[in-house]
Amino acid sequence: MRRGHSTRGFGGVLCTALLIVSLMFALTFTSSAVAQSDGESSQGMLERFDCRTLAERESPETALAWLERSLWANHCYEFQARAVRIGADGVRALALSHDVVEGAEREVARFLDGPPVVFERRGRIGRLSWAEGDTSVPASPAGIAEHLDSLYRLRLNGEERLANRTTIRLDIEPLDDLRYGHHFWLDTATALPLKHILLNEQGRVVETFQITELRRPQLHQGEIDLDRPRAHPGDPWHPAWLPEGFIPQPVETRSSRHDDDIDHGVYSDGLATLSLFVEPVEGSDQLIPGMHRLGISHAAVRHRDLGGRIRQVVVMGELPPGVLLRVADSVEWQGGGEGNIP
Template sequence: MNYVAAEGARPASGTAVPASAAESKSINDWLMRMHEASKKQSYIGTFVVSSGGAMSSAKIWHVCEAGQQMERVETLTGAPRSIFRHNDQVVTFMPDHKVVRSEKRESLGMFPELLQSTDGRIADFYKVRPEGVERVAGVEADIIALMPKDNMRFGYRVWTEQKRGLVVKLQTLDVDGKVLEQAAFSELQLDAPVKMDTLIQMMGKVEGYRVEKPVLVKTTASAEGWLLKAPVPGFKAMSCYKRPAAANAVAGEEPLQWIFSDGLASVSIFVEPYDRQRHDKASSLSLGATQTITRQLDSYWITVMGEVPMATLQLFANGLEHKK
């Protein structure tokens, strides 16, 4: 179904169309219900992602106790991975390499991380439309379409379990309403008897593994000498990090990640020193909903990546400037 055509033409620019108070409340109430359900619901399920012609799946154990959240994800396709997340602590086991990576991440909400901010501006850039009811993984789910008001961002179709609002299926839609990517539970057991203590014990069993603890240093793009010449409509800077430099790296040239969001979609700008042997010519790549642009800027190599149309990503890439 081409939901874009049903809504009529949208403005090509990213000029916000201010939402009415009722419209803002409607979309934010729904998003917050979905967000809270992901934080409070215990479940076990098999999750399948289809993107760019490839399919992957994982088993998820999720538990919430006394305000604490714990999640275990076991990949069922590709390289074996066990990922544990306890609040903002993430531990990834890679048995093929006998490596465990332990790191802290700012929590934007547990699976699915659709809601990136709660500043009330989402309704300025997206419309909500109910699209009926459907069974997914054995539960009745309400279907909601989140339709962009311009061509700067993709749309979403979201299935939420009727009683509590847990997201059970999510589609990312291009500007013509075609499905770019889909993620859904193929089986789901709600109120599953998952024990947080058991998962915490499993998370701590690192014997026989080399433990890596990369530390992200919080900073600002401005402090590192970077700016966007013009804001990209709807997108706000959320955070900026430096990764620890290698022992032989030049001070001040640590890789940088600058993260933006419009509340639903996110874009990351990665900056690192240009290396002629590692970095090829400028390129662009589309894989499912994820778009990537790479380019050289002075003595730096820039990678811009996000689930937005390529034209939007280009605004980030072209607008980036280094203060000398």
């Protein structure tokens, strides 16, 4: 079972992790999608969203409304599917499933050819950012849609038949050259994304992900829990620069596959996501500084003097290489003591 990123075993584990992250991104539309319920309790009970309310909503008419509906659909529909992913590293077939068990989501992606890799994610609906004191944390697909609306140009581009279903195409074009563009084909009956094309900063297709068979999509007849507000863990480092709109994500990044001295942060604008790793440079098991190509993704590697020690900084994601390098070069350690190592 594969979960998350790792900087160990660059040629294998890291590449596989990025591949899995990209396919799960296509499955869930955005890992930062969150929700909000009116059921919040002053006694600390979990907030919940009732998926049955989606059946009562009017059909979307605008690109922004379709985006919001799709964010909800990705949480609330239970289904099984077959899909293909086409990228620079070849073609892979997958089996996908999504369901809700006792208020928690469960997603499974299984590669049907090549190395036998299975990815499983369980959890509640996440929140948009870390909590700070008593400040309310934005937590709704509407909030994410509005956030993306200030960073991308959204427009509808006609209907098309895919996987024997009618879809509407949603084009999402970045307003700057710091992130990639996207085309989504949304099932008009459920708003689930049936096809996704990722476009680089030159407008060239770098990945196509398409569901070829969607089996028994059913709206979950119940509620899904929201994650509790989480306080920032207070890492001693932080990126001094991020593309506009990127927010630190309140996700658990500790893993048994990471050494205790490997720190990991995740940042997202609600659509694009990058991972940042910081660890001491020790021994020979290190990455060569520079830019590395990993399928459709990139990894920027720097060896920096941070906190009085030489540390390896790795920034990964499906973003322009120059953006990843700039983020890696901007990492600062609280209290100074930093620099670049040639």
